[in-house]
Every structure is written in C-alpha cells, then in structure tokens.
Amino acid sequence: MEKDIDYGTSKLTPEKALQMLRSEGSDVTIEQAKEILYFLRIIANIAVLKHLNKTK
Template sequence: MENDINYSTSKLTPEKAFQMLRSEGLDVTPEQAEEILYFLRIIANIAVLKYLNKTK
C-alpha cells in the first residue's frame, strides 16, 4: 500500500501498533497493522477537519 505518512515523526509506529494489537490478542501481520494504523490516521484527520469546519 502506497501512503504518504512519515513514520519517523509519528509517535505511534507501525511496529508499535503491531505489538499493541498482538498484546490485545489480535492475530495480525505487521503489514496489516500498518494498514490499520494508516486507516485510523485517515479517520482521525477527517474527524479533526469536520470539527474545525463546525467551529468556524
């Protein structure tokens, strides 16, 4: 999957997301963990933009 997120400046890396998901009992691969993290960042960005547009 091609994405534009710079993980070197992110606080939650794909490796850390993988470890967190595995510790919660989810059987995921490192690639799946990266895609989940990418999806969550998209959702978070949409939520922030929606909130900021409401407050104008």
C-alpha cells in the first residue's frame, strides 16, 4: 500500500513514531510505523470533520 505523504512537513516522522512505539514495548518495523501514522492521520481528519460539522 503506497501513499504519497510528505513526511518532511510532518511533525511526527515515521522514524520518531518508531522510536516512540519501541520505547513502549511495541516491536514494529519502519513500514508498520508508516502505516500506523497513515491510519492515525485518517482518524484525526475524521474527528476534526465531525467536530466541525457539529459546530455548524
């Protein structure tokens, strides 16, 4: 699953996410960290859109 994401502008890079996940005891690869970040961005976008729709 290939995504066009510019991690240069992101505050949380896959490498930093990998460090954070490993420090919490999760044994993940860099590819898995990228997938986790992608999923979290989708969830965050949905949450923001739902919040904005409620405030209209």
